[in-house]
Amino acid sequence: MTRVTLEGVSKVYNDAQGTERAVDDLNMTIGDGQFAVIVGPSGCGKTTTLRMIAGLETVTEGTINIGDREVQDLAPAERNVAMVFQNYALYPSMTGRENMAYGLKHAGGMSKDERDEHVTEMAELLEITDILDDTPDEMSGGQKQRVALGRAIVREPDVFLLDEPLSNLDAKLRSEMRRELQRIHRDLDITTIYVTHDQKEAMTMSDRIAILNDGRLQQAASPEEAYTQPANRFVGEFLGSPSMNTVERSVDGETVSLFGQELGTIDSTGADGRVRNVVFGLRPEDIVVGESRDLSATASVTEVEYQGDGNFLFLSVENTDMTVRAPASVRPSPGDLVTAGIDRANVYLFDADSGEAISLKNQAVQ
Amino acid sequence: MSTSFRDWIAGRSVFDRDMTIKQKEMLLGYVLILPSVLLVGASLVYPVAYNIYLSFTEIPVDPTQSPEWVGLANYQALVSDPEFWEAVQNTLIFTFFSDVGATALGLGVALLFRNKFRGDGIMRGLVLLPYIAPLIAIAFTWRWLLQPTYGIVPHLLQDVLELYPSGTNIRETLGMVILFDTWRYFPFAFLLILARVRSIPNELYEAAKIDGAGRVARFKDITLPELKFVLAAVFLLRWIWNFNVFSDVWLFVGNNVPILGTFVYVRGFNTIPPNQGYAAAVANLMVIGLFVMVIGYVKYFLDW
Structure with missing residues (x-):
């Protein structure tokens, strides 16, 4: 049962330019197995929120729970989350197979054969078996994307985090990957948090949509509800094209x-x-x-x-x-x-x- | 028919006008690179060729007399000269260890500068100091530090740490020159490596953190592969310079620790009678040796 709960989460940056509240008192619950999308214009704090859940940013105030564990003070590796980055962040010196097995290797508890078996199985699901031995610079954008997805889900994380994963793909590939992601989510049933600035992506993919602006949550609801009953003017104007x-x-x-x-x-x-x-x-x-x-x-x-x-x-x-x-x-x-x-x-x-x-x-x- | 400069350059009217465009282009290309070829030829090929010629001669002290052809005599003498072999050995030891030292120290310091921090511009400038400071000044500072009778380093090493018996002149050890050169040239390695270190996407480290890779694993699996080429290039450049080194070693230890560079100088100009043909032969072997090493390195390690 992996429910993700954010309670009163804030992120404050202090630097020479002054103090900035990137995320302000965010309360949100993402149910077990849900596909939640955090959407908002650039600079609204959506990526910061995702990075706080992943453990790549510290949490200034508030708590984050993954399942029954309070995680905001744990290292990323201890949270059992997986993340797909906007630019894929594949390890350039490794083949697709090595990229995908890297997390399994560091998690321990698996022999090399077992790891290989897991990777092969996931590669079949993602239809990338034939490029497993290529290095990232030999792959197309779509292939890199699939390997990056594979690397994340092969570890069977409690939570699957995606940071604008489709923004570097062309329109046709993007809609293909959108359906692919939904299929994978149906198959694996992993709690997923997806960040995008694209309201269309948010509407089509999510079970639950959270609209952020200026670091504040504007509305968290089902896409239908957010569209037909916007909580405020911002949500009304942001959704729909x-x-x-x-x-x-x-x-x-x-x-x-x-x-x-x-x-x-x-x-x-x-x-x-x-x-x-x-x-x-x-x-x-x-x-x-x-x-x-x-x-x-x-x-x-x-x-x-x-x-x-x-x-x-x-x-x-x-x-x-x-x-x-x-x-x-x-x-x-x-x-x-x-x-x-x-x-x-x-x-x-x-x-x-x-x-x-x-x-x-x-x-x-x- | 008017023959403009343009026509002449393009080979019109000078050469067969029935040439294809491609042939004319080629001809134009040769015409355009001709000045560089002549310049390089005059400044590079001539001295090298002249040096090769000199190595087969004995050069009289009196400059009005021309060199006397002696065939392979200089090379034969060289092979059986123990001092030459000592210089070869010293050169290889010095080249390898001061290269590894400077590259490793440069890498270490560059990694400290991976993330920008307050005042890192000034710190970077300070790191460059050993490389920028005039050699003559720092060599004498180091010599003073290492003075056998009152220098602080010999005192520490001999009397406090008792690493070697007192009375040994530390200035005469190759180890000290290696230390000095490591210190002097690590900023060069640092500069080149830092540029690359800073261009490694942070996302790679973040992905590795989420994958559970520790510091050592992140260094081994991300940093090192990304720096492979710059490290190899720095190592190669330092190798070439160290192999041909003269002034650093000369200012530091004089002729007490012969390396090939100082050996050539001593034999050619600093011995009575000077033997410049012999010195030329050593210099030629240095060129050939270095050439073979560089080719082998590029072929087997760099994979360019």
């Missing part, structure tokens, strides 16, 4: 309206008693062009991008720019006036100051 359209409006009384149409009512005063501003979030795929919905407005088309399977329309609604993902059949010309509509249920609401999601007290009645 093209990203969510946002419109900031001040609230008049308790009623929130968008483009002159009532959406519903909220508690109009914040904690400090002032009228609050809200941000509407509208996902590009929720906006319909050419039909009226709960809320509709007339928009002028500024640009159309052909995407093959559909079009991205760039609209201007009352001087607000909107991106719409439309089916291929909807293809207006720049300058056209169209009707754009959205259903009430699809409009997200956030507090403009704190960014927190706001729920409506009452939906406006049609």
Whole structure:
């Protein structure tokens, strides 16, 4: 049973440039056998978090548990974790086989034949049997990636850590390796923590997604939940491509309206008693062009991008720019006036100051 | 027909105009490297060739008389000269141990500098000091330290540690020259090795840490293989310089410990009567010996 728990984990860097909190009071639980993805923009602390779990960075505050063991003060080798690095970090002087057997050799308790057997077995799973005797400089990027994966999982670690492992591969290979990783995870059922800046990778692969920004956890949930019920504006905008359209409006009384149409009512005063501003979030795929919905407005088309399977329309609604993902059949010309509509249920609401999601007290009645 | 410089360079009008482009290119290539070839020829080939000629002659002291051809006599004398063989032995011992010493010390110090630290620029400068300081100054400092009657090192080694009987002149031992050269030239090894040490990706060490490799294993499995070529190159360069060394040894021990470099000088200019043909023969053997060693080394160890 390998559950990974982070409690109040912080990382503070102190150097000549001053003090920086790279990770701030992080609380997170990754269940046994889960595939968890930590995602966020660069500099959000996701790699630092992973390196703290691996033992490559010290933990300034808080505790990390792997299974029942508190590990934050243990050396990397004592944690029984395996890690795949962004640049693979294969040992250049060793063959694929030696690379994969290196950890087994140092773990001890296995004869050379046993080690060989394990490596061969893992190589079969990864389909790299024929390159086992090559050195890393003779391998292609995809092959190196597989050997690096093999090196990590052959040790049967309690936790499998991956730091942007696919970012050096081309698009086709990346999607292939994505499926491969999921297959391996299904086969071996190892608790996996995967770091990426790519929200698409995060959404497609994970059982659980943790979104980080500025060293703080924004939301930890299933991908569906994070997408459909974002905890705050950052999560709403970060997930999804093209990203969510946002419109900031001040609230008049308790009623929130968008483009002159009532959406519903909220508690109009914040904690400090002032009228609050809200941000509407509208996902590009929720906006319909050419039909009226709960809320509709007339928009002028500024640009159309052909995407093959559909079009991205760039609209201007009352001087607000909107991106719409439309089916291929909807293809207006720049300058056209169209009707754009959205259903009430699809409009997200956030507090403009704190960014927190706001729920409506009452939906406006049609 | 106008013959511009460009035309001339390209071989037009000078040579057959029916040449293919490829032939013209080749010709142009030869024309372009000709100045370098002449320069190298004049400055390198001529002295070597002249030295080979001299080694088959006996050179009179009177410069108005021309050298007298003696055939292989100098070489025959050389083979049966015990002092020559002593110099060969000393040279090999000195070359090998001061090379290993400087390379190993340079490696050790470079590893200390692997991670940047506060003030490492100044420290790096200090490490280079023995290499930068004028040889004449440091050689005399060392000689003073090693003075047989009042130097501190002989006192320590003889009277305190009783490593060898007092009365031996430590300045006359090859060991001290090796120590001196190790100290003087390790910064060179340090500089070359440091550049490579710092370019080893940290991720390799991190991966090895997670794999459970200890310090020794990480050094053996990551650092050494990554430094293989720079170590081999440093060793080769130091070997060449040590083998041909003159001034360090001369300033330090004079003629008390003959090595090939000082042996050549003493026989050619510092003996009465001087025997320059003999000295030329020794120098030629040094070139041949070094050449064979370097070729063998590159072929069997470096795998370039």
